Amino acid sequence: MLETEVVVSPSPHIRAGYNAEGIMWVVVLALVPASVAAVYYFGWPTLTIILASIAAAVLTEAVVVTIMKRPLTIYDGSAVVTGLLLALTLPPTVPVWIPVAGSIFAIIFGKQIYGGLGYNPFNPALIGRAFLLASWPTFMVNWVWPEGALGWAKAEALAGATMEAAGTAADAVAGATALGLWRQGITGIPYLQLYFGNIAGSLGETSALAILLGGLFLLIVKIIDWRIPFTYLGTVLLLAFLMGEDPLFHLLAGGLLFGAFFMATDYVTTPVTPWGRVFFGFGCGLLTMLIRKFGGFPEGVCYSILLMNITTPLLDRWTAPKRFGEVKANG
Amino acid sequence: MGLVTFKKGIHPPTNKGLTASLPVEELPLPSQVVLPLGQHIGAPAEPLVEVGAEVTTGQKIAEAKGMVSVPLHASISGKIVAIEPRPHVCGSMVPAIVIESDGADRLTPELTTHPNLDELSAEEIKALMKEAGLVGMGGAAFPTHVKYHPPVGKKVDYILLNGAECEPYLTCDHRLMLEEADDLLLGLQALMKAAGAPRGVIGIEANKPDAIVALKKAAAGLPVSILPLKVKYPQGEEKMLIYAATRRVVPVGALPIEVGVIVNNVATAAAFGRYLRTGLPLVSRIITVTGKGVKNPRNLLVRIGTLVEEVISYCGGFTQAPGRIILGGPMTGPAVYRLDLPVMKGTSGILVQTRAEVEKPPVLPCIRCGRCITACPYNLLPNFLGDYAEHDKLEDAEKYGVMDCRECGSCSYVCPSRRPLLQMIKNAKEKIRAAQKKG
Numbered sequence: 001m002l003e004t005e006v007v008v009s010p011s012p013h014i015r016a017g018y019n020a021e022g023i024m025w026v027v028v029l030a031l032v033p034a035s036v037a038a039v040y041y042f043g044w045p046t047l048t049i050i051l052a053s054i055a056a057a058v059l060t061e062a063v064v065v066t067i068m069k070r071p072l073t074i075y076d077g078s079a080v081v082t083g084l085l086l087a088l089t090l091p092p093t094v095p096v097w098i099p100v101a102g103s104i105f106a107i108i109f110g111k112q113i114y115g116g117l118g119y120n121p122f123n124p125a126l127i128g129r130a131f132l133l134a135s136w137p138t139f140m141v142n143w144v145w146p147e148g149a150l151g152w153a154k155a156e157a158l159a160g161a162t163m164e165a166a167g168t169a170a171d172a173v174a175g176a177t178a179l180g181l182w183r184q185g186i187t188g189i190p191y192l193q194l195y196f197g198n199i200a201g202s203l204g205e206t207s208a209l210a211i212l213l214g215g216l217f218l219l220i221v222k223i224i225d226w227r228i229p230f231t232y233l234g235t236v237l238l239l240a241f242l243m244g245e246d247p248l249f250h251l252l253a254g255g256l257l258f259g260a261f262f263m264a265t266d267y268v269t270t271p272v273t274p275w276g277r278v279f280f281g282f283g284c285g286l287l288t289m290l291i292r293k294f295g296g297f298p299e300g301v302c303y304s305i306l307l308m309n310i311t312t313p314l315l316d317r318w319t320a321p322k323r324f325g326e327v328k329a330n331g
Numbered sequence: 332m333g334l335v336t337f338k339k340g341i342h343p344p345t346n347k348g349l350t351a352s353l354p355v356e357e358l359p360l361p362s363q364v365v366l367p368l369g370q371h372i373g374a375p376a377e378p379l380v381e382v383g384a385e386v387t388t389g390q391k392i393a394e395a396k397g398m399v400s401v402p403l404h405a406s407i408s409g410k411i412v413a414i415e416p417r418p419h420v421c422g423s424m425v426p427a428i429v430i431e432s433d434g435a436d437r438l439t440p441e442l443t444t445h446p447n448l449d450e451l452s453a454e455e456i457k458a459l460m461k462e463a464g465l466v467g468m469g470g471a472a473f474p475t476h477v478k479y480h481p482p483v484g485k486k487v488d489y490i491l492l493n494g495a496e497c498e499p500y501l502t503c504d505h506r507l508m509l510e511e512a513d514d515l516l517l518g519l520q521a522l523m524k525a526a527g528a529p530r531g532v533i534g535i536e537a538n539k540p541d542a543i544v545a546l547k548k549a550a551a552g553l554p555v556s557i558l559p560l561k562v563k564y565p566q567g568e569e570k571m572l573i574y575a576a577t578r579r580v581v582p583v584g585a586l587p588i589e590v591g592v593i594v595n596n597v598a599t600a601a602a603f604g605r606y607l608r609t610g611l612p613l614v615s616r617i618i619t620v621t622g623k624g625v626k627n628p629r630n631l632l633v634r635i636g637t638l639v640e641e642v643i644s645y646c647g648g649f650t651q652a653p654g655r656i657i658l659g660g661p662m663t664g665p666a667v668y669r670l671d672l673p674v675m676k677g678t679s680g681i682l683v684q685t686r687a688e689v690e691k692p693p694v695l696p697c698i699r700c701g702r703c704i705t706a707c708p709y710n711l712l713p714n715f716l717g718d719y720a721e722h723d724k725l726e727d728a729e730k731y732g733v734m735d736c737r738e739c740g741s742c743s744y745v746c747p748s749r750r751p752l753l754q755m756i757k758n759a760k761e762k763i764r765a766a767q768k769k770g
Contacts, residue, residue, distance in 0.1 A: 002653075002668070003652075004652040006654060006668055007654055007655045007666065007691075008667070009689075009751075011661070011663050011664060011740050011743075012740035012743050012753065013657055013664070013682075013689075014344075014662070014744065015746075016341075016744055016745050016747070019692070020695050020698050020748045023698075071693070115696075116696070117695065117698060118695070118697050118698050118699065225701065267699045267701070268698055272700075272701040272712070273712070316712075320712060320731065321710040322710060323709060323711060323732045324570065324580065324583075324708065324710050325580050325582045325585070325735075326582075326583050327583065
């Protein structure tokens with residue numbers, strides 16, 4: 001007879017060697033290159049923004065779940081991911097209370113109010129960013145170029161006019177992102193500069209190289225599905241081409257790559273079915289190009305993804321896969 | 332590369348190295364056996380003997396009751412000491428015949444052999460299947476002869492033997508294919524004749540190359556092909572195996588016969604072959620005793636009805652206080668909480684996990700990662716089904732195909748939030764079935 005107690009539980013009795021907490025930390029790891037690029041291009045203050053954002057997110061989560069008498073969830077890494085993602089969508093010039101306010105809002109109104117991890121309909125980091133943009137727009141569009149990154153603009157202006165005119169043009173350029181300039185009709189940023197990321201923009205969005213490093217890593221370790229980022233990017237490329245714009249510029253400028261690899265792939269707020277993900281990526285791409293071309297802001301990645309988040313339950317339902325052996329009606 | 336398989340599925344560590352190279356040993360004659368009258372799907376058998384009676388090995392001691400049932404045979408010689416409810420793997424007490432061994436293992440004189448298939452008609456072979464007490468030995472324990480009474484007009488193209496052994500840890504079928512190839516092929520040919528099937532196919536996962544070679548050699552000249560399969564779980568699930576071998580898709584809710592295939596386990600075929608050759612019905616089987624919690628993992632030939640405790644003590648006992656004891660493989664085998672349970676016809680192994688292996692971190696909410704959907708070979712949405720089950724939304728669960736779940740457990744295996752998806756799905760199925768019965 002058995003002398004000790006044994007576990008009686010339903011099968012299966014073995015589990016894959018990964019878990020949700022581990023996945024969150026791998027996502028954090030994948031965001032390291034973009035974070036490093038932010039500090040490299042915009043200086044040490046950006047690290048303060050990142051750390052403040054993460055700390056505020058984790059603390060808010062701890063306080064909220066304690067008040068709600070729920071289990072302490074801060075070790076699952078999801079609050080860290082939210083804080084980090086939010087920080088990387090902010091301009092490098094923001095005062096430190098901006099990421100704090102954004103993270104508090106993101107955790108409370110983007111996540112916990114719906115019941116916490118797994119239940120939020122919108123990407124919490126993007127909710128935080130949208131809240132900040134609506135509340136303190138001046139801080140949120142205060143762009144700077146990394147030191148010495150405006151050489152291309154001087155060269156452009158010099159080609160046309162006097163030294164004085166060149167200086168004015170450069171001043172106009174200095175406070176706008178690549179997409180902002182494009183809306184004003186100013187183009188000519190070298191592709192390589194866009195690719196490496198020494199341009200104006202949000203902390204984590206400027207360096208395509210750093211984002212691709214992290215994004216491809218997530219693809220390789222199968223934490224994200226290729227469907228959403230690829231259809232998203234593909235749709236933007238195609239639409240830019242059809243609209244007579246420069247597809248490569250639209251791929252590299254703004255927050256597209258960052259959004260496609262790190263925001264539109266958030267598990268909780270995006271479809272779970274293969275085809276749902278394809279349609280989600282397509283919708284994001286379509287909305288992004290519509291906003292860029294015709295919207296009030298030059299950039300539309302954040303709102304595109306938030307808008308598509310709304311469609312997630314519907315997409316899941318419409319794209320439920322056909323069961324194995326399911327007989328077609330009339331077939 | 333290039334191996335046939337099904338779509339989706341999972342790749343759990345196979346852990347077969349513990350026992351794969353160990354030849355089958357015969358467990359010494361047990362001092363007693365407990366033979367539940369219901370160890371197959373369908374109606375329990377009816378006892379033919381009374382307490383106090385002397386029985387011989389192979390003697391029929393209970394008769395099949397109705398169509399979906401099989402007779403039961405004494406697996407040792409000795410005295411009937413009880414016919415009473417005994418602990419059963421299902422968790423409750425089930426009527427069983429208990430035989431105390433006389434230590435002599437006297438064979439019943441009634442044994443008749445049928446080594447020559449040419450002398451048997453299809454109908455005779457079907458009757459013999461039942462007489463042998465044959466059930467599916469892969470775990471389901473469905474009476475074999477029932478599969479061979481297809482609806483009129485259904486033609487059988489293939490008898491497909493399942494030698495995939497996709498359950499981690501288990502190596503009993505692997506050893507059987509190596510060591511009992513001749514009985515296996517005799518049994519397969521008999522099954523083919525019974526069904527009028529022109530071809531036999533034996534599907535074997537490619538991690539058993541020696542079994543593939545051995546069977547290829549033994550099957551030379553027969554209308555039987557040996558089909559290496561990709562190593563993937565649940566490769567041995569009936570519908571997945573059929574798809575891998577024939578590219579035929581068994582419709583939802585239908586039986587394999589619908590696409591001209593009958594599937595049997597390799598152990599079932601071998602047991603039938605042995606019966607035809609020796610006359611000895613299904614009174615023993617090979618099981619794998621394995622896991623970190625067992626001192627000496629082994630492949631054992633044991634008499635049906637041998638108690639788990641006797642098997643474990645033969646294997647040197649536990650290495651430490653066991654964490655979980657599973658009858659069968661880790662993906663589908665039931666966990667048990669006592670050792671006085673008998674090895675039955677459908678018991679493929681005993682897996683003992685250590686305490687460290689059963690530590691259970693808390694269940695998290697679904698993070699909608701979609702891994703269960705990527706894993707589910709039946710193209711279901713286990714995350715939603717689990718959700719519907721949890722909230723008693725049975726109509727939604729049914730609409731999204733909960734009844735088509737074949738309970739392979741892949742969804743639970745891959746879930747990073749450790750959600751017991753299969754358990755929730757099983758609950759929903761049970762509730763739906765109960766409601767249907769009532770209605």
